[in-house]
Amino acid sequence: MRSLTLKLTLAFLLVGLIGSLLVALIVGLRTRSEVDLFLSVRDRTILLNALRSYHQANGGWEGVEQLLERTAPLDFYSRNLILADTNGVVVYGRRPYLPGRRLSRGVLARAEPLRSDGNIIGYFFFVGPPPLPILNDPRWAAEAALLQRLTAATVLSAMGATVVALIVGIVLARTLTRPIRELTAATRAMAQGRLDQRVTVRSRDEIGELAQAFNQMSADLGRAIQARRQMTADLAHDLRTPLSIMRGYTEGLRDGRINGSPRIYQIMHGEVEHLQRLIDDLRLLSLADAGALSLNRRAVDPRALLERAALAHMVQVESRGPTIRVEASDSLPAVWVDTDRMAQVLNNLLANALRHTQEGEIVLAAREAENRRIIIDVRDTGSGIAPEDLPHIFERFYRADPARTRESGQSAGLGLAIAKAIVEAHGGSISVTSTVGIGTTFTITLPVAPASETCTEPQTTSHTGVHLSHP
Template identity: 35%
Template sequence: MKRPYWRTLAWRLTLAFVLVSAAALGTVGFISSAYTRSEFNALLGAQAQESLTAQVQSYVESNGTVSGFRPAEGPPRPGNRERGGDRGGSPPRPSGVSRSSWLVLDAQRQAVFSTPNIRQGTRVAQPEGTRVMVGDRVVAHLIPSGIRARPDRRSEEFLTRTARAIGWSMLAATALAVLMGLLVSRTLLRPLSELRRGIRALQRGEAPTAPATVRKDEFGEVLHAFGEMHQDVVRSQQARRQLTADIAHDLNTPLAVISGTLEAILDGTFKPTPERLKRLHQETQHVSQLVNDLRFLSLADAGELHMNRRPTEVEAVIRGAVTNFEEVARQQGVTLETQLEVPGTKAPLDVVRITQVLQNLLSNALTHTPPGGRVIVTAGHGPQGLAISVEDTGSGVSPKHLPHVFDRLYRGDQARSTVGSGLGLSICKSIVEAHGGTIGMTSVVGHGTTVSFSLPLPATPT
């Protein structure tokens, strides 16, 4: 069921982007408009003060005194700041109360004319104000009257146009914020869409597809990690299906031999000769060994594979495992050698399990080494602790099979686990890793194979 667009994360991101942008733009617009009007009014006040100063000076120069002065009402006009009407440009003298934003005081600080707050002739003692000079003589003082200067029609039109421009700019910026929000939300959510498609493909068991775009940010790292996980899950699913098929095959073959032989004996077709009974016993042992190996690996997977580790002399364990194969090597015409450089070295080992690892590796090496070849077991100290390897001069393993030789029941033309249950190398890997070590294989086709594993040693000699 497709969810409504207004409930999607893209819509919420876009809305949040727009709201934040609108709040920021509204704040900036309000502050800009208020600041513009305030500064413009301050400019009008300063112009009014300059004009009034010029009027007072002109009036005093013409009349000799400031008495009887009346300011020109209305905003100052260019060209009328220094000279006025009567006698050399004195301004007109309207009667009544003045609405000027500045009050003129004479030299004795008495109001020259009336305002709504101060009557004519009232003495004003406040020290604030601007002195009006004519020559070297103070003829008047200017103080704020408390009346705000009102802008004229053209000034109001200017302020209105300025506020309108700020408003349109805010509207355009908000529209741009909407577009940017849509673009940013699409850019941010595209990796999530790819991740969602990948999850659905994973649920369907499909192989992962390469991302449409390669990103180098955190989303790219998440997509890359999910892609690797998807591949691992698909490989695990395929391996599980292949493992099930291989186990069924390996169990079916000996069981078919046992069942067919027993039916033939019961029907009287075959006689229960010692040879036939021996073959049935071998097939039964094969099935039993396979079941035991699977149980061993299941314990390792569940983390319940317990190792009985105790300080053990390494050289004695290796020589004991090699001794068991000396007769087999002699019968096959293969030289079995040891190169042990660990005299007196002790390590915490499960003797039974490590012997099992060595026997599996020696059995594989002898199986794939032709007569006249050699199998060499070496042991020494390496960067990761105790280093043990089994090298042969056999047929080798193809490079395409090397990454999979430790997989369970892996079948390859030259894979080392094709003899027996097919789980030998997997068991070796589980045992070595349970000891805290690592195992690996190197091989050259036609020249031989080397299986090496390392085991940690205690920090101090045991």
């Protein structure tokens, strides 16, 4: 039995059947008990009325045993009857209360008085439980027929409830297993290479959440496959360009069409360096993906870290329009980072800012946040980033303009991806906000150094073109 639908159907049927049988059993027993009680109360009333009539007709209880033992159905209900006169003397009874025995005060207090016209004419009680009618006796034929009809109705109701449980079980089982069958079919299709699979979300319960998770997984997998294909194409393009240049020069040198010169060797060396940088970047990203990126962490003054990055771009600042300004307090707690790695991140962000900022300023700011965190902002007044490009800005080989070719000295589109990998390896995060025509802000969040560590980064001094402000 491998079908989940069949298992659920049988489970619902079993639950319905057990419930119906229990209800039928309880109702049947209760009905019989109530019928017996009804007959007992009714015939007890008949018995007492007969005793009252006998006492009125005879003026006492003499000969009452003949009435009780020879009149149906009084002979049945008088089996456990104990009857005493007004003095407490038994006139009709069974062991241990035989006729002629006087009842004790305690027994007489528990007995019920028998009244006629408001006067007490005797006392009675039953020894043990009142006798129940035997329904197969012809005297209770009507009652037996009623009980049989009630039993039949109960059995039919149980059978109907079982059928309804079976129908409902089939419907519910198919309803529950339908999305599972769809998920199974979609999973098998994905295993065969058809990755664009989606299933319909039919509910908001756990199965609906499973369908949503599958759709999200399928979408993420599709994006990952597309990103891998795009990265492979971009990587091939970035490798082909310098290799094509070097091949052209080497073939020309081999065939004697061109003569070697320092200029040619410099170009070829520059292409080799570009290939080396690309390979190093890819290796760094692969280490970050594997969680094997080594970090030589130590406590570093955030202000000194920003001033070092600003001074590294002093020459570019002097030859361009914008200025660099550092905003950081001397009292900020140290951050727990690898100095060289974080310098690589800040240098990359500053290089991007300088590339897209023709005038205005670039601000490197640091401030303390909650949860023992330091926030570093790299703000510029450049051209900004288009809203449709912001979600992809940290993707590998992503370029805002796909048709743009590699310019001299320009990266292959891995800089921001590397920056994100390094920051996250430090246990931090990086995000970006931008407005076209106004500027861009990259925000880095880094952990504060442990209290046992001391700051080891020396303070740097200001230089021409770099403004260091203290808030």
